[in-house]
Amino acid sequence: MRNYKIGIIKGDGIGPEIVEEAIKVLDAVASKEGFNLEYNEYLLGGAAVDVFDNPCPDETIKGSLNSDAVLFGAIGGPKWESLPKEKRPESGLLKLRKSLGLFANIRPAIIFDELVNASSLKPEVIKGVDLTVVRELTGGIYFGEPRYKDDNKAYNTMIYTRDEIARIAKIAFEEAMKRKKKVTSVDKANVLEVSELWREVVEEVAKNYPEVELEHMYVDNAAMQLVRDPKQFDVILTGNIFGDILSDEASMIVGSIGLLPSASIGGKVGLFEPIHGSAPDIAGQGIANPIATILSAAMMLDFLNETSAAERIRNAIKEVLKEGYRTKDIAAFDAKEVVTTSEMGSLIADHA
Amino acid sequence: MRNYKIGIIKGDGIGPEIVEEAIKVLDAVASKEGFNLEYNEYLLGGAAVDVFDNPCPDETIKGSLNSDAVLFGAIGGPKWESLPKEKRPESGLLKLRKSLGLFANIRPAIIFDELVNASSLKPEVIKGVDLTVVRELTGGIYFGEPRYKDDNKAYNTMIYTRDEIARIAKIAFEEAMKRKKKVTSVDKANVLEVSELWREVVEEVAKNYPEVELEHMYVDNAAMQLVRDPKQFDVILTGNIFGDILSDEASMIVGSIGLLPSASIGGKVGLFEPIHGSAPDIAGQGIANPIATILSAAMMLDFLNETSAAERIRNAIKEVLKEGYRTKDIAAFDAKEVVTTSEMGSLIADHA
Numbered sequence: 001m002r003n004y005k006i007g008i009i010k011g012d013g014i015g016p017e018i019v020e021e022a023i024k025v026l027d028a029v030a031s032k033e034g035f036n037l038e039y040n041e042y043l044l045g046g047a048a049v050d051v052f053d054n055p056c057p058d059e060t061i062k063g064s065l066n067s068d069a070v071l072f073g074a075i076g077g078p079k080w081e082s083l084p085k086e087k088r089p090e091s092g093l094l095k096l097r098k099s100l101g102l103f104a105n106i107r108p109a110i111i112f113d114e115l116v117n118a119s120s121l122k123p124e125v126i127k128g129v130d131l132t133v134v135r136e137l138t139g140g141i142y143f144g145e146p147r148y149k150d151d152n153k154a155y156n157t158m159i160y161t162r163d164e165i166a167r168i169a170k171i172a173f174e175e176a177m178k179r180k181k182k183v184t185s186v187d188k189a190n191v192l193e194v195s196e197l198w199r200e201v202v203e204e205v206a207k208n209y210p211e212v213e214l215e216h217m218y219v220d221n222a223a224m225q226l227v228r229d230p231k232q233f234d235v236i237l238t239g240n241i242f243g244d245i246l247s248d249e250a251s252m253i254v255g256s257i258g259l260l261p262s263a264s265i266g267g268k269v270g271l272f273e274p275i276h277g278s279a280p281d282i283a284g285q286g287i288a289n290p291i292a293t294i295l296s297a298a299m300m301l302d303f304l305n306e307t308s309a310a311e312r313i314r315n316a317i318k319e320v321l322k323e324g325y326r327t328k329d330i331a332a333f334d335a336k337e338v339v340t341t342s343e344m345g346s347l348i349a350d351h352a
Numbered sequence: 353m354r355n356y357k358i359g360i361i362k363g364d365g366i367g368p369e370i371v372e373e374a375i376k377v378l379d380a381v382a383s384k385e386g387f388n389l390e391y392n393e394y395l396l397g398g399a400a401v402d403v404f405d406n407p408c409p410d411e412t413i414k415g416s417l418n419s420d421a422v423l424f425g426a427i428g429g430p431k432w433e434s435l436p437k438e439k440r441p442e443s444g445l446l447k448l449r450k451s452l453g454l455f456a457n458i459r460p461a462i463i464f465d466e467l468v469n470a471s472s473l474k475p476e477v478i479k480g481v482d483l484t485v486v487r488e489l490t491g492g493i494y495f496g497e498p499r500y501k502d503d504n505k506a507y508n509t510m511i512y513t514r515d516e517i518a519r520i521a522k523i524a525f526e527e528a529m530k531r532k533k534k535v536t537s538v539d540k541a542n543v544l545e546v547s548e549l550w551r552e553v554v555e556e557v558a559k560n561y562p563e564v565e566l567e568h569m570y571v572d573n574a575a576m577q578l579v580r581d582p583k584q585f586d587v588i589l590t591g592n593i594f595g596d597i598l599s600d601e602a603s604m605i606v607g608s609i610g611l612l613p614s615a616s617i618g619g620k621v622g623l624f625e626p627i628h629g630s631a632p633d634i635a636g637q638g639i640a641n642p643i644a645t646i647l648s649a650a651m652m653l654d655f656l657n658e659t660s661a662a663e664r665i666r667n668a669i670k671e672v673l674k675e676g677y678r679t680k681d682i683a684a685f686d687a688k689e690v691v692t693t694s695e696m697g698s699l700i701a702d703h704a
């Protein structure tokens with residue numbers, strides 16, 4: 001029997017409750033598709049600070065590297081916000097990304113027909129949107145040295161090497177080949193030297209993908225175009241900080257910020273997580289929406305080449321939504337029945 | 353008689369035609385309000401490259417510094433895109449901003465009730481939006497040293513000093529005092545040292561404005577919140593690159609990208625310009641919308657303390673729109689009559 005070692009990082013806030021539901025669904029499809037999942041849990045973020053005084057313990061890195069894939073909930077909360085920077089949950093996540101070599105963050109912005117009214121954009125603007133953001137995740141200004149702060153000045157360095165740009169560009173073009181064959185590379189080449197190199201290298205990588213149409217767009221224009229006409233995009237390729245901004249904007253545009261998954265890949269092992277945060281204000285109340293995490297689990301199965309199990313999950317979610325079941329966050333829009341976190345997980349597991 | 357020396361920079365593309373209309377309107381209100389405007393024209397961008405082989409000639413800087421205010425159209429176009437960076441129109445604009453000490457860019461995102469349907473957001477989401485972006489304009493990663501590029505790596509430096517942050521923060525709080533008394537300072541303090549200092553200094557400046565509510569928001573969240581609920585904002589205060597991105601996003605959200613003005617201030621003389629670009633594809637056809645430039649002229653009059661003349665202009669624009677006159681770009685939405693660039697200018701001048 002095919003066997004996969006899955007690292008589980010529940011994290012903080014609603015993390016534990018939503019990851020539990022994803023496991024429920026994973027178990028359901030594994031038994032139906034005849035493979036086995038072995039789970040090992042690791043700590044990250046606030047949960048890790050509480051136990052190890054370290055938001056990203058070595059054990060978590062080692063354990064993750066020993067897994068076939070890692071499923072992750074969310075981190076952070078007011079409890080850890082006033083700690084010094086290196087102890088804060090976010091630092092733990094950044095360290096994990098870097099240690100696992102997760103240089104590519106992939107965020108599909110999917111429209112759920114049932115929830116098309118949840119967007120603040122007009123239905124006709126967003127109906128049919130199908131775009132994905134490919135964000136560089138272990139370089140750029142997030143990790144650039146030197147970085148410095150005293151009372152009178154502070155600086156950070158935005159830096160990219162040719163190799164870093166080439167490998168993320170390659171991921172974006174591969175993604176486009178599986179989709180609508182268009183890449184929009186986003187930069188600020190009219191101002192930044194980094195972006196000039198970015199553009200050059202992306203052009204070169206594009207030569208290996210003659211079927212894919214490449215366009216370049218300035219980041220300010222991209223932020224506008226996402227609002228004006230999101231349908232024009234297929235794959236958006238960009239650096240770490242621009243990707244941070246644009247992928248959040250894109251998810252709000254499709255109106256399903258609570259429903260979107262992401263994959264961070266590139267190293268030996270991939271990390272799969274919902275794009276939403278740890279929502280400490282609603283933790284433990286059984287009202288969190290587990291769908292983004294369950295969809296992240298589906299992306300994980302895709303990457304493990306268990307694509308038919310992944311499809312099962314996606315179809316199950318569509319059916320459950322079609323039948324009118326909603327968690328509280330998406331209940332305003334034509335709910336037949338409002339269900340709890342755990343009920344939603346069970347419904348999807350049953351339909352899978 | 354009150355006399356003002358106005359620098360005129362028409363620029364490229366539709367720049368000349370729209371600035372002409374703004375001058376028409378300025379002349380109309382000047383004679384009604386009893387002051388005099390003396391115009392001197394300077395070259396910038398592609399127009400300056402063509403004549404002086406320099407996108408920002410010394411004469412333009414000197415002439416601007418000798419003016420009471422500068423009215424500017426737009427620059428750029430395909431003709432100059434393949435020139436080396438220092439000869440490109442954008443470099444000219446950046447040099448002018450720096451030379452004039454224009455450290456504050458103010459961009460109100462106004463909703464025109466007549467055009468509420470022009471936004472891709474739902475009318476109920478944007479009706480009543482009234483926000484302004486205060487963007488730092490002569491620091492940050494745009495101007496930070498060292499900056500470097502070779503074939504294998506490239507970097508830029510995002511840097512801010514305490515003084516640079518304090519002076520732009522002060523502008524934002526002053527702006528808020530004239531408005532709804534709320535400042536949202538946008539940064540990425542969970543990752544960047546620069547943003548940590550930014551937050552500290554903004555907190556300090558806030559102490560002098562006890563009536564103003566201050567909140568901090570991460571830039572990724574701000575990009576989402578602008579789409580989700582733009583009404584929550586009053587003044588958005590942010591650095592150069594984040595401001596570049598968010599102000600363009602905000603203008604698209606209110607649906608009137610072709611209608612919005614901006615002011616760049618802080619030095620001896622202010623620069624007033626529409627936020628849209630030079631639109632080379634429609635230059636010379638008489639279809640460009642001059643309203644953003646005319647509103648920029650109104651902002652200019654405000655800064656010269658000719659507020660009643662400025663109000664005249666704004667009211668005239670509202671009336672002309674109410675009467676159903678539209679340039680082609682905004683004609684899709686209930687136009688009574690589609691008019692040319694020059695007809696629109698004349699209509700506004702007549703109503704002012």
Ligand SMILES: CC(C)[C@H](C(=O)O)[C@@H](O)C(=O)O
Pocket residue numbers: 090093094244542543572
């Ligand atoms: C928590 C934060 C450091 C992180 C980032 O900026 O990368 C988050 O916003 C994300 O996008 O995953």
Ligand SMILES: CC(C)[C@H](C(=O)O)[C@@H](O)C(=O)O
Pocket residue numbers: 190191220442445446596
């Ligand atoms: C043309 C470009 C250099 C400029 C900028 O990025 O500042 C423009 O986008 C703007 O916002 O005025």
